[in-house]
Each structure stands twice: as structure tokens, then as C-alpha cells.
Amino acid sequence: MLPRRFLNISLCTILLAACSNTAPEGAKSQNRGKYVYTKECSKCHGPNGEGSGSAALGMSVSAPDLTGLQQRNDGYFPREFVRRFVMGRLEKDDPDSSMPDFSAIGLSHVYPIGGADGEVLETDFEELLDYLEAIQN
Numbered sequence: 001m002l003p004r005r006f007l008n009i010s011l012c013t014i015l016l017a018a019c020s021n022t023a024p025e026g027a028k029s030q031n032r033g034k035y036v037y038t039k040e041c042s043k044c045h046g047p048n049g050e051g052s053g054s055a056a057l058g059m060s061v062s063a064p065d066l067t068g069l070q071q072r073n074d075g076y077f078p079r080e081f082v083r084r085f086v087m088g089r090l091e092k093d094d095p096d097s098s099m100p101d102f103s104a105i106g107l108s109h110v111y112p113i114g115g116a117d118g119e120v121l122e123t124d125f126e127e128l129l130d131y132l133e134a135i136q137n
């Protein structure tokens with residue numbers, strides 16, 4: 001039989017290892033980004049970013065496939081373009097399109113009770129961009 005003290009120490013080691021075995025930073029960020037995407041973008045851009053979300057039916061301008069952003073931009077993910085487009089700082093192709101200006105409405109589905117005061121928090125936004133970059137074709 002092993003001494004009790006030894007058993008206690010090994011148990012602690014196992015528990016510590018279990019606790020520190022978290023997902024790497026990148027994966028965590030993408031999970032949060034996916035959450036933000038699902039809440040704020042998926043109804044138009046589709047559950048996986050490929051376009052045709054539930055609200056896409058009947059839209060005069062359809063929501064583009066966001067998994068092809070990189071392909072449509074010579075193989076380079078246009079991070080700054082997406083940032084500026086989503087924050088309403090770029091002209092839309094069609095001024096009547098339903099793409100919201102998130103700098104004006106905030107992440108209202110992520111923070112339904114106004115937790116972020118209508119602002120788009122920088123960290124949420126970076127994580128959203130990380131997620132979009134990760135789903136490129």
C-alpha cells in the first residue's frame with residue numbers, strides 16, 4: 001500500500017493538470033467569435049457564414065457568403081475591410097441593403113440588456129474577426 005501522503009500529492013497533481021488543460025488561446029477566441037457571429041450575423045449570413053440565413057429570404061440585396069472573403073481578395077483575409085464595413089465606415093455596394101451599421105446599433109443580441117451600452121467592445125470584435133478568418137475557404 002502506498003503512503004497516504006503520496007496519494008494525496010498525486011491526486012493534487014492530477015487535479016491541477018485537469019484544470020490547466022484548457023483550450024489554447026486561439027481556439028477560445030474563436031469560440032467567443034462564433035458566439036458573437038451566431039448572435040449578430042447568422043440570421044442573414046447563414047449559420048456558418050456561407051450566406052442564405054433565415055432572414056435572407058425576401059432581402060432585396062442578399063447577404064454575401066462570408067467564407068469566401070479571402071478567396072475574393074486574392075487569398076488574403078481582408079481584416080481591415082471587414083472591420084470597417086461592419087462598423088459602417090465603408091460605403092455599401094447598395095445603400096438599401098439591410099447590412100446594419102454595428103457602430104450605431106452595438107451588439108444588441110450579445111448584450112440584450114444593454115450591457116455594452118450600445119458599443120461594440122474591441123475584444124468581442126477582434127474575436128469575431130478571428131472567427132471569420134478561421135472559416136475562410
Ligand code: HEC
Nearest residue numbers: 040041044061062063064082085086092093094097098099
Ligand atoms: C440584416 C441582415 C444582416 C446582418 C444581421 C448582417 N449582415 Fe452583413 N451584409 C448583409 C447584406 C445584405 C450585405 C450586402 C451589402 C452590400 O454589399 O451593400 C452584407 C455585407 C457584408 C459584408 C461585405 C461582404 C462583401 O463581400 O462585400 C461583410 C464583411 C459583412 N456583411 C459582415 C457581417 C458581419 C460580421 C455581421 C455580424 C456582426 C453582419 N454582416 C450582419 C446583411 C446583413
